[in-house]
Amino acid sequence: MPTTPWPYALPDEATPPHDADRLLLWLVRRQWRTIVGGAAFGIPWMLSIALVPAAIGKAIDDGLVARDGRALVLWSAVILGMGLVSAATTNLRHWFAVRNWLFAAFRSAIVTERAVRRAGPALTREKPAGEVLTAFANDFWKVGNVFDVSARFAGAIASFVVVSVILLSGSVLLGLVMLVGGPLLLASLAFVMRPLQKRQEAQRTESGELTALGADTVTGLRVLRGVGGEETFLSRYAGQSGRVRAAGVRLSGVQALLDASQVLLPGVFVVVVTGLGAHLAVAGDISPGQLVAFYGYTAFLTMPLRTATEFVNKLITSRVMARRLVSILAAEPDHPVHNSPIPSLCTGAPDRTRGIGELRTGELVDPESGVRIVPGELTAIVSARPEESAAIAARLGRTVPGRHGVTWAGVVLDDVPIEDVRRTIVVSQADPHLFSGPVRRELGALDQPDDDALLAALHTADAMDAVESIDGGLDGELEERGRSLSGGQRQRLALVRALLRDPEVLVLVEPTSAVDAHTEARIAERIPKHRSGSTTVVVTASPLLLDRADRVLLVEDGQVTTIGTHRDLVHGSPAYRRVVLREVEEE
CATH class of the missing domain: 3.40.50.300 (P-loop containing nucleotide triphosphate hydrolases)
Incomplete structure (x- = not known):
């Protein structure tokens, strides 16, 4: 029965760019619908929270101060409605955020896997196998990080602009502080972002080299034991582990500074705006309800500001990982079709x-x-x-x-x-490589109606002794890479597999x-x-x-x-x- 291709998969002719920033934009273009969907719910989600202080201020001024019960009930209902909107849009915004993250990660994996198959053995001659393994095990998920926070970032921008306009209409001074101070606060993080990116790159490089060292050692473990090289490997692995730890420590300092800035800078900003609002209230320039609303705005502002810094942080991480992936995407096979004659x-x-x-x-x-x-x-x-x-x-x-x-x-x-x-x-x-699993499956004999072809191939390759050495024989399990077999036995089983393809x-x-x-x-x-x-x-x-x-x-x-x-x-x-x-x- 034919299978229907997944609608979010990439066509075979999809060719990603070999530049990290362009790769991220390439992914954006291929999932713009889900990104727009996330923003469509992320903006009302954060706006419904941002406008609560305005509704509270109106309830105080028009209801409590004016002693108007109907106005108090009306604005209370508005506050309840905004709470319901926030609850509904939160779930949908999160649903789109997860989809955006998974789609970006999955599509990054698709194009990288195609590049690995296209380049073949040439890839592992250009870079360690452990580096490729680390990309598949770690980098894809982090490439999707910036897509995860995109919906909240859209809401942060919209709510920041709306709150600034409200403050500007109530007090030109407070509005200007918001419009000027917010961007300056984010710009100040540039002093942290650049060293953070460099140290993330360094830590990722050291981690990839450690994985490569481990993969190479596992491959040659039997040889290492045969020549007594365990201690040499152990010292190399310990040294590389130490370098990974040192790179992580250097990164953690800058990362901790950024995390602290996400709390400290918005907090300072809140204190400044609240102080100015209190001064205006004492001077009689704003009403008590406006003072409460302004305080609510400043308390709310920590959310969009922290979201913006989180977006920048994850953008840096995604760019670092995208650079690793494009180095794989750019790998060329040993014999490119357009560069050399082919049969x-x-x-x-x-x-x-x-x-x-x-x-x-x-x-x-x-x-x-x-x-x-x-x-x-x-x-x-x-x-x-x-x-x-x-x-x-x-x-x-x-x-x-x-x-x-x-x-x-x-x-x-x-x-x-x-x-x-x-x-x-x-x-x-x-x-040839053998993989772990049932013997019949690894030899490609599962689709055979009987064992006649399999037995004939085993006879031709003189490989019955190799099968008999496996617990369970043809119904047994091959260990990873056939490591329990001798080199000659592995070679003959690979010959059986080729003959069975006929x-x-x-x-x-x-x-x-x-x-x-x-x-x-x-x-x-x-x-x-x-x-x-x-x-x-x-x-x-x-x-x-x-x-x-x-x-x-x-x-x-x-x-x-x-x-x-x-x-x-x-x-x-x-x-x-x-x-x-x-x-x-x-x-």
Whole structure:
């Protein structure tokens, strides 16, 4: 049953800017309706509170002082009505505030997750994995902070202006004090905001480095124990923890100053306005009711002023976190489509639109290296530099969404979902990852009607011993990253997962580098039978696998220089022998 997309999700073509301030504005434009909705309830909420002193002043002057019972009842009813308005708008204002916060956080997560998938391994080469982890665990929520307070900030501005106008109509002096003193009070916080922002940035940087250090250590924990490096790591982690604590202490001082200013400065402002009001009342310039109302206004003013300082504080935090996110958004993959050649299907003109069928029948070509993959064959790619052949494999498997469908192998595929293309060609890297969970699910066998395909893939990868070593076997649970398995067992289970996908084109990068010679011989014999009739590419320098290939391509300095069978190349190519039989020649 097809699912209806969430109406507040972002379309695939949504491209966020790579600047922190512009990113926040980009998010504002995409949720302006909920922001306006929050303001529509935030303004009457705070105005209903702000106007209570005016109603009390009228009740005193027109009711108590004038001894008019009807006026007293009328203004009492007005006060009750404003209380009801405040209660109703409070709930709705808070509802919009939470929506604004969650939408901003969720959409920040969406675009960042897309950037991570687009950049792939290039991202963690530019920045530590822990930095990315911290962004997902912490930064998204703080990006939404300023959106949370936006409804209250709108109410604060409106109520401040209304109260200033009321004071100005009752006393020019008090009105001017309000209109001039309020902005000056907020401007004075600039002396605190700048160091606060710098120290938040510093604390966030140190925290990200600590997370990165922890993530790297967990990944290499077994190696650390093997070489006795626990104490070295402990001292590094303790040192970084100390730097995080020191940065937090430096930040807390400025943050405490800002929090104190939020109470002190509005309090001073209230004292000044109240003193001026009392002086005017004694002089007879304002009535007793106006004096009570003015005191109520000054007491109320602490709310909008504190809200304004809170908005500025959260804006700074959101900008700091947005800067962290845009550094991820700006990450580019190792092989940008518009900067380097990508593979093409040579079945006609290279720029015409093709259907999914030509993925199955066309010859796959990487123009950068000259690699040509014939459909239905087992092709091996050999290079003295493994990173060259691995890069070719990555280019062969690249899939990119396009404006007119899916661009794959340098052409546009008409009306083809990108998921179909990705099912058609699969690249299994040299260091495949296993995740925690049920064995069948992690191998991709949950959708299989029976175990025949799974058992066949396990036989081809010679991986039954790996499954049997797991408690519960196929019905058991894999530990995180398959850490209870040996490197060879993990590699063979990853091969099982790739074989179970049964793609039209399967690219295997060093699939037997971590297994012994006897196991490798069995896998090399079984892969051609398992993949008979399908296109298979193996990146390897193993003679056992090369001997089973229909064609072998020797790559030197990034270009294909020799093509033939393994046996022909062994006898006729000295360069091939240096790469594949180097150990024999050295003897």
